[in-house]
Amino acid sequence: xxxxxxxxxxxxxxxxxxxxxxxxxxxxxxxxxxxxxxxxxxxxxxxxxxxxxxxxxxxxxxxxxxxxxxxxxxxxxxxxxxxxxxxxxxxxxxxxxxxxxxxxxxxxxxxxxxxxxxxxxxxxxxxxxxxxxxxxxxxxxxxxxxxxxxxxxxxxxxxxxxxxxxxxxxxxxxx
Numbered sequence: 572x573x574x575x576x577x578x579x580x581x582x583x584x585x586x587x588x589x590x591x592x593x594x595x596x597x598x599x600x601x602x603x604x605x606x607x608x609x610x611x612x613x614x615x616x617x618x619x620x621x622x623x624x625x626x627x628x629x630x631x632x633x634x635x636x637x638x639x640x641x642x643x644x645x646x647x648x649x650x651x652x653x654x655x656x657x658x659x660x661x662x663x664x665x666x667x668x669x670x671x672x673x674x675x676x677x678x679x680x681x682x683x684x685x686x687x688x689x690x691x692x693x694x695x696x697x698x699x700x701x702x703x704x705x706x707x708x709x710x711x712x713x714x715x716x717x718x719x720x721x722x723x724x725x726x727x728x729x730x731x732x733x734x735x736x737x738x739x740x741x742x743x744x745x746x
Contacts, residue, residue: 586690590651593642595687595733596700599680600638601656602740606676607632613666618717628673631710638703645699658746674718677711679731679739680704686730 586592610632615624639656646653663669684704691697712722731739 586687588651589691589693589696590646590649592687592690592700593646593649593696594651594654596684596703597639597642597646598654598657599683599736599740600635600642601654602659602743603676603680604632604635604639605656605659606661606673606743607635609661609663609669613669615666615670624670624717627713631673631677631713634706634710638706641699645696657744659743660745661743670714670718674711674714674720676740677707677714679736680707681711682729682731683733683736685728686732686736688730 586595607628610625610628615628618624618627643653661672663672681704684700684707688697688700688704691700708728716722
């Protein structure tokens with residue numbers, strides 16, 4: 572990763588401040604927001620219920636962009652410096668690889684938020700993070716459903732450490 576600040580935040584196993592946790596979340600939201608801009612390159616058709624997958628992906632992409640905006644504002648409001656977006660290569664070549672990657676990215680985001688939530692000290696920030704992770708979980712469930720993966724296979728989500736998240740998401744970050 573070319574951005575050493577991004578690497579430092581994403582690779583740490585513990586967070587020193589709430590701003591560190593928020594920048595970690597922002598790192599993932601930047602990745603997701605950038606990913607969904609690629610959806611316009613493909614046509615997805617309708618899901619099993621007749622809903623336009625293209626429209627749903629556009630809505631998910633807007634959610635991710637909204638998450639970036641909100642996290643950036645909160646970090647700035649707390650006196651922190653928001654991490655910048657990186658350069659990404661997701662390796663998607665067609666609609667199916669896009670959907671499979673989207674499902675993987677959303678499921679990773681849920682596990683990342685759940686892993687980082689324990690480090691948030693300010694209860695108001697924990698509530699805000701919870702409101703984002705709930706939406707991320709809905710994205711993941713929808714994408715799991717349309718890619719043939721059970722929408723809710725387990726009774727509990729598996730939280731991931733920042734190092735585990737970096738191992739999975741790191742290859743997407745090229746600069």
